[in-house]
Amino acid sequence: MDKTRAHASQPSKPPQAVLFDAYGTLFDVYSVGLVAEQLFPGQGEALGLLWREKQIEYTRLVTTSNDGAHYQPFWQLTQAGLRYAARRLKLTLTPEAELQLMNQYRHLSAFPENREVLQALKARGIVTGILSNGDPEMLGIAVRSAGLDGLLDHVISVDAVRKYKTHPEAYALGEQATGLRAAQIVFVSSNSWDALAATWYGYQTLWVNRYAQPFEELGTLPTRTGSTFSAVLDFFPPAARP
């Protein structure tokens, strides 16, 4: 069992569903750094970090500006982020290199404990799903490619509302898909901003802090914090654990 720290008192009833963020949480967005390093020796890590940062920034810019009128699907924003990052680092991104990096983004490594934890949740009868900024095609490929397709009841993309997390319409999709209220659902994310905003929205939350980073300093903490995905099992009473 993963070591966790409870930030809030345990609710009286165990949650009925667990929804996971995908990019950064189920799938390792920095696994592209290896290919990037082969293409741009000595710059792979910097490219991977800046790419991810711009990708997230772009989701926010298109969501906030003009009430989402500038929405572009996640795949396009991911490509735009890559192009920006390469230009900023003064790397020549040939069409071949871009294709290679983007293809890598389609098939990101999944974190090793994913399957086991999802199986444990399914065995217990817990509803499972993804609630992600990724567009449906990207998510479909990533889920199949990681062999997770039989373990997820819902694969929810914000593309349905054309607004990215942390917009409330994006988080609302989790309630709509499951027919539950946010307070009955655990939302799991490795992205601290996502765990924060999901807590604001009303979900029970687990922040998976894989790299021992500080949480956001905005006065709200996630319900729980753990160092791996397995910590989600701590939301369920010991007797009822799978």
Added chain:
Amino acid sequence: MDKTRAHASQPSKPPQAVLFDAYGTLFDVYSVGLVAEQLFPGQGEALGLLWREKQIEYTRLVTTSNDGAHYQPFWQLTQAGLRYAARRLKLTLTPEAELQLMNQYRHLSAFPENREVLQALKARGIVTGILSNGDPEMLGIAVRSAGLDGLLDHVISVDAVRKYKTHPEAYALGEQATGLRAAQIVFVSSNSWDALAATWYGYQTLWVNRYAQPFEELGTLPTRTGSTFSAVLDFFPPAARP
């Protein structure tokens, strides 16, 4: 005259007002790096960069989540960003060091060409102002401290709508204060995301690209780009230039 590149055809009538972003545009947000370097030798630049990054991120998180219900004034978000940045870099931020850095943020250096350009605009009868994420108190101190108070017709803070740029309600304040339409106003920012979103909103825009960085890769360019603030004078026909 600053070298500029026009990205769009010149509108037939010259603009009637110029509004400036404050932090990063009029005031050098990285001038805190010197004090940071004295406090944390070898880490000042990293702290300055991460602090600025988190400050901006926090404006976006509180604006997008739950329709702005988690708004905090810019001063508080600036402090939260500093605390996060220090923790992330494993620096011990004593209350004294925090106070010293925050005080520095109140009295940021102004870029040297500011006064001259504002004087040239005023001499020509152009309406001038600031449209900033800063809260009114921060802006008042910064403007007085830089000796710009006689040169600005409007000092507009997004605090009035409790939503940060790039939210359209924030950009709308520029139209409301001047009584002009965005298309009649030049909005000037050194922050590429701000120049981008102001262009989306409908302003004529100047992106002041002081550090030769790439523009955002989202398919929209600012009306003009210049390497200093002085490039704003290129919006006005040569004969009418002050």
